[in-house]
Amino acid sequence: MASKTINILVKIWRQNDTTAEGAFEEYPLRDISTDMSFLEMMDVLNEWLTRKGSEPIAFDSDCREGICGMCGVVVNGTAHGPQKETTLCQLHMRQFHDGDTIVIEPFRSRGFPVVKDLIVDRSALDRIIQAGGYISVNTGSPRDANTILVPQHVAETAMDAASCIGCGACAAACPNGTPMLFLGAKVSHLALLPQGKLEAKKRAIEMVLQMDRDGFGNCSNERECENVCPKGIKISNIARLNREFLKASFTLAE
Ligand code: FES
Structure with a gap:
């Protein structure tokens, strides 16, 4: 053409x-x-x-x-x-x-x-990752993948969440200015897989606390984030983040 x-x-x-x-x-x-x-x-x-x-x-x-x-x-x-x-x-x-x-x-x-102009400082997203968006436990040398069985639908949900590129569009679109779609994606892809489960409680709490410290708002289910996410991340990841956060709040002291 x-x-x-x-x-x-x-x-x-x-x-x-x-x-x-x-x-x-x-x-x-x-x-x-x-x-x-x-x-x-x-x-x-x-x-x-x-x-x-x-x-x-x-x-x-x-x-x-x-x-x-x-x-x-x-x-x-x-x-x-x-x-x-x-x-x-x-x-x-x-x-x-x-x-x-x-x-x-x-x-x-x-x-x-x-x-300046169209550039914004998105280092707050880096601080949220530094607060808990990683796995620090020593998992030893790589094991044969077949020894860690993960149901296919769980692996696919984790991979979908892992496609978040951390651009911050979710926070820009949200009337509350919250990056909770980003948090939901990062918490989800780690919490769903066996390697990420050990630190799941601490991760959810620390990342949400850091989001609050950086002055972001909270989710009120406006779904604007889902509309603009360039990677099609679903707000079901925010629901999972909320579940992880609640579970952690009730049981972290145990
Ligand atoms: S410049 Fe890398 S995602 Fe657009």
Whole structure:
């Protein structure tokens, strides 16, 4: 199919640093190929800004293959943009039309301070993982997989949860600004498998406490997170997190 070009207007949030006041700035873009990725469109805009001596727009990306979780902004009110189960870096300009206005702003949540323009500090998610999202028990040398039997449906549920890339879109979409879909995925994929069960209680408690310390809100079943998750993580993982947390709260002292 022949590629098309479109003319668009992008309105982008510009903010110098965490404490500065931000505002939207408008940039008209002509002849944008619909074969470009969204981030390539941003690259074109930045080249143009650099050529005319203006400061380019700061935004995050790394793999540009939908696996690292670095990219992510809010496009026309939706984290990662209009295409379901797609990271921003995998979004293409064919999703937009000639004459469109595209509003681009950073992920907004109390736990994600804006660093500059579209970049937010998501290190709170790293602190939540450091609080318990790992296995520290010594499991010895690798055993034959057949000696640790895991029912297929359990393995598949754990793998689905493990596909969370930690982008933070769940917190950006939630009216309470909570990353509980992220926590639910991380707690689930470890708690479901035998290697993760030993530390399951401590993990659930510590990760939730760290989430609270970083100022995030709590889940009230809005399901916005599930709608925007680029990896299709289900909120049943939040239900599992809640069960793990309750179980741990009742029995940790035993
Ligand atoms: S840049 Fe890695 S997931 Fe988008």
